[in-house]
Amino acid sequence: MVLITKAPDVFAVSDMSSCGTHNLGSAARIPIGEGRRFEIAGTSIAVFRNRQGRVYATQAECPHRAGPLADGLLGGEALICPLHNFRFDVGTGEPLGNDCPALRTYLVSLNEAGEILVAISGS
Amino acid sequence: MMNASKKQKLVVIGNGMAGARFVEEMVNLGGQDTYDIAVIGEESCGNYNRILLSGVLSGSHDPDDIFINPLEWYAENNVTLHSGVRAIGIDRKGKMAYGSGGLLLPYDKLVIATGSSAFVPPMDGLYDDDGDFKKGAFVFRTLDDCASIIQHAEGARRAAVIGGGLLGLEAARGLMNRGLEVDVVHLMGWLMDTQLDPLSGQLLQQSLEGLGVRFHLEKLTTAVLGDDRVTGLQFKDGDTLDCDLVVMSAGIRPNVDLARMAGLHVRRGILVNDGLTCRNDQDIHAIGECAEHRSQVYGLVAPLWEQARVLAERLTGRNAESAYAGSRVSTKLKVMGVELAVAGSKDPLDDDDEVVTYVEPNRNVYKKVIVRDGRVTGAILLGDGLTMPRILQAFDRGEALPENRSELLFPLPADAGPSLNVEDMPDDAQICNCNGVTKGRIIAAVDGGCRSLKAVCDATRAGTGCGSCKMQVQAVLELAANGLVADDPSAHYYVPGIPLTKPELVGAIKAMELRSVSRVFESLAGGREDAGSKLGLASLLRTIWGAEYEDERDARFINDRVHANIQNDGTFSVVPRIYGGITTPDQLRRIADAAEKYEARMVKITGGQRIDLLGIPKEHLPAVWQEVGMPSGHAYTKAFRTCKTCVGTEFCRFGVGDSTALGVQIEQRFQGIESPHKVKLAVSGCPRNCAESTTKDVGATAIEGGKWEVYIGGAAGSRVRKGDVLCITDSHDETVLMMGRFMQYYRENARYLERTYDFVERQGIERLRQILVEDGEGICDRLDRDMQAAVDAYQDPWLEADHPVHPNQFVTTPAELVEPATAAR
Numbered sequence: 001m002v003l004i005t006k007a008p009d010v011f012a013v014s015d016m017s018s019c020g021t022h023n024l025g026s027a028a029r030i031p032i033g034e035g036r037r038f039e040i041a042g043t044s045i046a047v048f049r050n051r052q053g054r055v056y057a058t059q060a061e062c063p064h065r066a067g068p069l070a071d072g073l074l075g076g077e078a079l080i081c082p083l084h085n086f087r088f089d090v091g092t093g094e095p096l097g098n099d100c101p102a103l104r105t106y107l108v109s110l111n112e113a114g115e116i117l118v119a120i121s122g123s
Numbered sequence: 124m125m126n127a128s129k130k131q132k133l134v135v136i137g138n139g140m141a142g143a144r145f146v147e148e149m150v151n152l153g154g155q156d157t158y159d160i161a162v163i164g165e166e167s168c169g170n171y172n173r174i175l176l177s178g179v180l181s182g183s184h185d186p187d188d189i190f191i192n193p194l195e196w197y198a199e200n201n202v203t204l205h206s207g208v209r210a211i212g213i214d215r216k217g218k219m220a221y222g223s224g225g226l227l228l229p230y231d232k233l234v235i236a237t238g239s240s241a242f243v244p245p246m247d248g249l250y251d252d253d254g255d256f257k258k259g260a261f262v263f264r265t266l267d268d269c270a271s272i273i274q275h276a277e278g279a280r281r282a283a284v285i286g287g288g289l290l291g292l293e294a295a296r297g298l299m300n301r302g303l304e305v306d307v308v309h310l311m312g313w314l315m316d317t318q319l320d321p322l323s324g325q326l327l328q329q330s331l332e333g334l335g336v337r338f339h340l341e342k343l344t345t346a347v348l349g350d351d352r353v354t355g356l357q358f359k360d361g362d363t364l365d366c367d368l369v370v371m372s373a374g375i376r377p378n379v380d381l382a383r384m385a386g387l388h389v390r391r392g393i394l395v396n397d398g399l400t401c402r403n404d405q406d407i408h409a410i411g412e413c414a415e416h417r418s419q420v421y422g423l424v425a426p427l428w429e430q431a432r433v434l435a436e437r438l439t440g441r442n443a444e445s446a447y448a449g450s451r452v453s454t455k456l457k458v459m460g461v462e463l464a465v466a467g468s469k470d471p472l473d474d475d476d477e478v479v480t481y482v483e484p485n486r487n488v489y490k491k492v493i494v495r496d497g498r499v500t501g502a503i504l505l506g507d508g509l510t511m512p513r514i515l516q517a518f519d520r521g522e523a524l525p526e527n528r529s530e531l532l533f534p535l536p537a538d539a540g541p542s543l544n545v546e547d548m549p550d551d552a553q554i555c556n557c558n559g560v561t562k563g564r565i566i567a568a569v570d571g572g573c574r575s576l577k578a579v580c581d582a583t584r585a586g587t588g589c590g591s592c593k594m595q596v597q598a599v600l601e602l603a604a605n606g607l608v609a610d611d612p613s614a615h616y617y618v619p620g621i622p623l624t625k626p627e628l629v630g631a632i633k634a635m636e637l638r639s640v641s642r643v644f645e646s647l648a649g650g651r652e653d654a655g656s657k658l659g660l661a662s663l664l665r666t667i668w669g670a671e672y673e674d675e676r677d678a679r680f681i682n683d684r685v686h687a688n689i690q691n692d693g694t695f696s697v698v699p700r701i702y703g704g705i706t707t708p709d710q711l712r713r714i715a716d717a718a719e720k721y722e723a724r725m726v727k728i729t730g731g732q733r734i735d736l737l738g739i740p741k742e743h744l745p746a747v748w749q750e751v752g753m754p755s756g757h758a759y760t761k762a763f764r765t766c767k768t769c770v771g772t773e774f775c776r777f778g779v780g781d782s783t784a785l786g787v788q789i790e791q792r793f794q795g796i797e798s799p800h801k802v803k804l805a806v807s808g809c810p811r812n813c814a815e816s817t818t819k820d821v822g823a824t825a826i827e828g829g830k831w832e833v834y835i836g837g838a839a840g841s842r843v844r845k846g847d848v849l850c851i852t853d854s855h856d857e858t859v860l861m862m863g864r865f866m867q868y869y870r871e872n873a874r875y876l877e878r879t880y881d882f883v884e885r886q887g888i889e890r891l892r893q894i895l896v897e898d899g900e901g902i903c904d905r906l907d908r909d910m911q912a913a914v915d916a917y918q919d920p921w922l923e924a925d926h927p928v929h930p931n932q933f934v935t936t937p938a939e940l941v942e943p944a945t946a947a948r
Contacts, residue, residue, distance in 0.1 A: 029937045031929045033677025034684075037936045051641055051652060051677070068693040070935070071681040075620075075654025082681045082689055085587070087654070097581050 024116040027055060035070035035079075040120050045106055046070040047116060048079065048090055056090040057106035057118050064100050130159045131231040133438070134220050136210040136381070138164025140173055141411025141427040142236030143192055148435035150200050157439065158232070160202045163222050167207035169193040171266060174424060174606035177290075179269050180297030186266060191607070210237070213385035215404055232406055232438060235393060237378040239412040239422070240264060244285070244373050247346035247357075259353030260369050263294045275368055276301045283307075283356055283366040285344055287314040289456065291372035295336055296459040298370070306337045306364055308344055308356065310373070315458075318465045322482065323489045323503045330461045330487045330506070339364065377413045377420055392420040397446040399434045408434055417449050426450035428609050442622040453502075453515050455601065461487070464511045466518040467501035468493060476500070479528045490532050497523050497887065499531075508544065509534045512594050523887020545598045554595050557588020562599055569603035575611030576600060589841030617875060618660055620644075620653025625663075625874060632667060639673035640664065659875035662761060665797050666870050669909075670916045676928060685933055686920040687744050688759035690737065695744060697723075697736040698758035699751050700794065703768045703786035703806075704732025710753060717750035729758070731765035731803070741935050745924035754919040757795045761876075763802045763866065766790040767815065771808025771825065780825020782808035785855045789823075792859060793866065795920070796913045799873040799882075802866065815839065817846050820879040821866065823858050826851070831858045835865050835891070836883030844880045847888040850896045864895050864903060867910040 022040050027049055030036045035048040037060050044060035046069040056077070062069055067083035074080075077091045087096035093103035107119040133149070135142050146162060154160065164170075170192040178184035197204040205226055212221040213233065220228045241262035243249070251257050259279070261272050272294075276282070282298040284291045287309030295305045307314075313324025314331075328338055339358075346357035347369065355365045377392040388394040388402045392415030399414070401407045410430040412422055421427060429450055436445035453466030470493070471478050477494040486506060492514060493501035499518040504511050514531060517524060524531055545554075550563030560583045568582045576593065579600050580586040586593040601608055617625040621643070628647070637643045640660045644652045657678040665672045676684050687695035699714065714734055718726050724738025733756055739747055748755075757764055766789045769775065771782030786806040793804070805814040807824045816822025818839035823831045830851050837846030849865060852858045868891070873882045883891065893899040895906075923932065931937055 025937070029931055031676060031931065033675065036931060036934065039936060065691065066693075068689075068935070071689065071693070073654045073657060073680060074677060075652040075657055078654045080654050083691065098584070 020121075021117050021119045023111075024118060027110055027114050027116050030055075030116075033074055035072060035074065037068065037070040038118075040118065043120050045118065045120070046072075047108065047118065048074055049116075050074055050076065052076070055108050055110060055116055057108040058088070058090055058093055058103040059105075062086065062088075062100070063103070069103070130155075131157060132229055133158040133160045133232045133234070134228050134230040135160065135162045135234045135236060136220060137234075137236030137238055137411070137413075138162050138166065138170050138204065138206070139236065139238045139411065140170075140424055141238065141431055142234070143170035144428050145234060145236060145410060145431035145435055146202055147192070148431050149439065150202065152435050152439040152441050154435060154439040155201060161228055162197070162202060162204045163208050163210045163220065163226070163228070164204060164206045165209050166265060166267070168266065169196060169204075169206070172605060172607055176263070176266065176269050177293035177297050178605070179266070180263070180272060180294060181300040182297075183300075186270070189266075189605075210381055213381060213407075215385055215407070218406070230406075233408070234434065235382055235407065235409040235413060236411045237381060237413045239375040239377045241371065242374040242376045243371055244344065246344055248349070249347045251351070257347055257349065257353055258351060259349070259367055260347055260371065263290060263370050263372050264375075272298075272368070272370060273301070276303060279303060279368040281306070281366045282368040282370065283364055284370045284372055285356075286372035286374065287311070287338065287340070288317065288372065288374065289315060289458070290375075291370070292331070292458050294370045294372050295331075298368070299335065299459075303368070304337075305335075306339060306366065308339045308342045308358075308364070310341070310343055312341055314338070314340075318469060319503055320469050320491065323491065323505050326482075326484065326487045326489050326505055327458065327461065327463065329484075331459055334459055336459075375412070375422065377415075379413055382409065382413070389415075391415050397448060398437060399430055399447055408438075410434055416447060419449060421450060421452065423452055423454055424606060425454075425608070425610060426452060429612070432612055436622065445622070451519055451521075453518050455511060455515070462504075462506060462508045462511070464504040464515060465502065466499070466515055469501055469503055472500075479532060481532055492528070492531065494524060494528070497889065499524065512597070520885065522885055523890060526889075545595060546602055554599060555583075555585035555588065555592045557592075558584040560585035565596060565599045566603040569600055573600075574604055574607055574609040575614070577611040577614050591841040617663065618653070618656035620651065620656035621648050621660075623647070625872075628663070629667060632664065638664065638668050638671055640675050640678035642673075658761075662797055662799060662875055669912055676932075682759035685741055685744055686755055686759065686923065687739070687741075692738075694724075694738045694740050696758065697739050697744065697747050697751075698729065698733050698756040699748075699753035700756040700790075701733045701753075701765075702790045703766055703783050705768075705783055705787065706734075710751075713751050713753070717747050720750060721747050731758070732767050733758070733765060741933055744933055745927070748921040748924045755795065755921040760795075760797065761800050762795050762797045763793040763804065765804065766793075767803075767805040767819070769806075769808050769813035771806075775808055777811060778808035778825070779827050780808050780829070780831060781855075782806040782814065782823075782825060785823060785831075785858060786814075788855060789859055789862065792914055793863065795917055796866070796870075798866065798870050800876050800878045802869075802879060804862075818843065819846065821862050822846060823852075823862070829853065831855075833858060833861050833865075836880045836888075838878065838880040842880060844884075846880075847883060847891075849888070849892060860907065861895070863910040863914075864906045865891070867906040867913070868895060870913075871906075871909075 024038055030049040033051050035046050038045050038047055045057050046060045048056045062081045067081040071082045072079045077089055079088050079090045086098045086100050088103050093105040109117050169190055172189045172191055175184050175189040179186050208222040208226055210222050218230050241264045262268055282303045283306045284295045285308050287307050295307050298305050313321045314328050343359040344356050345359050348355040348357055353369050355363050357363050379389045379393055382393045383389045392413055393409040394402045395409050395414050395416050399408050399410055411427045430447055433445045433447040436442040455464045480491045482489050488506040491503045498521050502514050548562050552562045554560055554562055564583050568579050573579045573582050576597050586596045613619045615624055617628045635646050637646055640657055643660050658680055661678040681689050718736050721743050723736035727735045729735050766786045768782045768786030771780055772778040773783055802820040805816040805819040805822045807814040807816040809825055816824045817834050818837040822834040832851055833849045834846030835849045838844040850861055
């Protein structure tokens with residue numbers, strides 16, 4: 001195992017496609033039931049893989065206090081932000097039981113090889 | 124899409140407080156997947172809050188304001204309401220319910236919620252020639268009754284209320300507010316005789332007389348006077364009373380005629396078992412004021428709603444085993460502005476019951492608590508709002524009482540803090556100081572449909588920080604809900620996503636051998652994962668299975684996935700283990716080196732006598748741990764944390780015990796063992812208590828003679844509580860043993876996130892001493908063994924720096940380049 005000893009922004013992916021679908025690699029990169037953050041074409045997103053094997057993508061930080069959503073607790077399609085326990089539906093981005101603004105969501109799917117494909121449009 | 128014709132038919136007779144609530148619960152629990160629901164309601168309107176009828180009578184509420192479910196609600200939720208229809212028969216063989224006007228409804232399941240009606244005492248001259256009440260005579264039970272009384276009151280001057288019970292007094296208040304002179308006539312020797320004892324009844328009467336009501340006690344009304352309209356009452360003792368309006372409020376009788384005609388077993392109410400099913404018909408259920416359960420017929424809203432919930436859980440299959448075990452009835456009332464709370468029995472039931480009373484006639488204050496086996500079994504509290512919540516809570520939860528009963532009867536210093544008198548607060552007053560939630564916001568949530576403390580807290584976040592404002596939130600809820608406060612059953616579940624209490628859940632987990640969180644969801648929640656339940660389940664499973672627990676990292680909070688405490692900017696803090704707060708120059712050098720090399724943004728001495736490196740990104744955590752070369756200090760998890768010490772006999776000239784050696788021994792033994800909530804420890808070398816052992820979850824204080832006092836349940840956070848002495852020990856080893864025994868008992872029996880100070884209060888120190896010191900249940904050896912097993916199973920989580928559980932365990936952003944899919948194909 002290679003320990004990564006640099007700040008995350010070093011791994012930001014440069015703008016390779018102004019608009020289109022990006023392959024984030026094997027879904028196994030995200031431990032089951034967890035999320036990880038990806039930097040794609042200047043956009044930060046949080047990608048989740050739940051225990052049912054489905055993948056979801058939302059904006060990376062919560063609208064309330066910029067909480068790192070990829071570090072949240074996922075159950076089914078509900079995500080609990082790690083900082084203040086606000087809940088969101090990762091499928092729709094809608095807040096659950098709170099009046100936070102909704103999360104931006106991105107189209108995401110798995111291909112036959114089990115790789116995560118995300119569509120990032122515009123900025 | 125389900126074929127409608129395949130659904131079962133559910134018919135509910137009664138659209139009052141119980142029936143309508145039941146239908147609401149059915150809708151909320153997805154009951155319409157299984158049933159087509161039809162309701163027969165005798166009144167021509169939707170469902171309204173009967174408790175507020177007195178508000179309508181007094182003019183403080185508009186009739187339109189008291190509807191809970193207007194007619195539209197039924198249409199919107201696909202519930203067929205036959206309003207203005209009287210149920211007239213049940214054909215159990217043909218499984219058919221009959222209503223007035225030729226209504227005929229086949230059923231698979233029938234729920235009877237016919238409620239009760241006013242009892243009308245036999246009196247001469249009450250009826251006119253048509254068999255109706257004489258003009259000016261009314262009962263007070265429905266919105267229609269209310270409208271008739273209001274209409275008649277406009278031309279009336281002097282009203283009499285027959286019946287000095289709660290409803291009668293409410294009616295009296297309403298009529299006073301409408302400008303009438305009011306006389307209350309009561310058969311018994313004191314007011315509210317079913318709830319109050321003679322003295323409290325007299326004090327209540329004094330309070331109300333001060334408001335201008337006249338009372339006539341021990342009067343049996345024999346006749347209503349007047350030719351075509353009421354002009355007065357005639358009593359058995361020969362006295363008469365002039366009045367031009369009379370409200371009869373002499374009690375209620377369960378409506379059981381329909382059930383009796385159908386051959387169902389009926390005593391005072393319709394007899395039902397714990398499943399709220401009729402004794403002699405499995406497909407017919409009864410709830411509410413018409414039902415009799417374990418010889419009890421309830422007339423308050425809380426038990427009705429509990430019944431509605433249980434029955435809905437059973438019929439929807441959400442929890443087919445759900446059972447109603449009866450209610451502990453306690454209620455807070457405002458009788459004409461006088462605060463009154465009653466709970467359980469009003470008098471001692473046998474000679475062993477202890478009665479504690481305080482009477483202050485000058486202020487009409489009366490407090491009476493009936494204690495059995497150290498617990499409240501009944502209470503009457505008049506004229507003092509401040510101590511009501513605590514006493515009612517002790518009653519509701521069956522908590523052990525303090526030895527000194529006056530602690531219960533009078534406000535504690537802690538009660539003087541946040542005022543529970545929320546009524547006078549402006550709407551912009553901040554109730555929850557953690558999340559900045561105002562009174563107005565809470566009221567808005569209640570108006571929006573939240574009726575339980577949990578629902579209000581979830582919706583507003585009030586009380587979700589340190590939790591110390593929950594009593595105030597509850598007070599605002601009660602103020603705004605107009606008596607419609609519900610007990611959220613999920614508040615009693617161990618975790619919200621699985622409808623089982625802790626003992627039930629533990630039983631199911633053991634019986635089904637469920638060793639992982641995902642297996643629990645599969646087996647006990649129909650496969651529905653609940654994010655909010657994961658942490659509690661993980662904690663429980665680890666305590667139950669120990670080394671056999673199948674750890675799933677997604678069931679851990681981020682802190683426990685990366686063994687550090689997340690900070691407000693998404694970085695983490697690193698707190699190495701410093702046993703007993705005693706460090707070395709070498710350790711300090713390594714900490715300093717790590718802080719420099721990894722650019723800790725702050726280096727802070729913690730309250731637990733350790734050093735905190737703040738502002739460390741997740742990626743750097745393993746390297747920082749390797750650099751400091753010390754084990755994890757567990758400053759992030761729900762576990763036994765650090766043991767604070769003073770220097771004791773090693774250096775202190777006052778020390779009488781070796782507090783540092785004991786502190787190190789304690790911390791080495793219990794480090795990192797998971798528990799329902801965090802546990803803070805301390806050891807002080809003398810009663811001066813410099814390590815603050817008396818306000819820790821578990822503490823020890825040296826006393827002269829080589830002995831130690833072992834304290835449990837102390838707190839110095841959002842709540843301050845001095846711990847209780849569990850026992851006095853003679854040695855370090857004995858101290859460690861007793862601490863471990865308590866901690867294991869706490870691990871097994873506390874609710875998730877219940878701190879020791881709440882747990883110890885809930886269990887009662889006497890009981891804990893009985894179990895843990897005197898071995899009253901014969902479990903001490905077993906507790907000691909299980910704690911030893913937990914100690915043996917402990918592993919320093921920071922070893923995962925060398926052996927991560929997943930290649931990306933400490934990775935925020937996976938490192939490989941992300942390619943556009945088009946380029947990759």
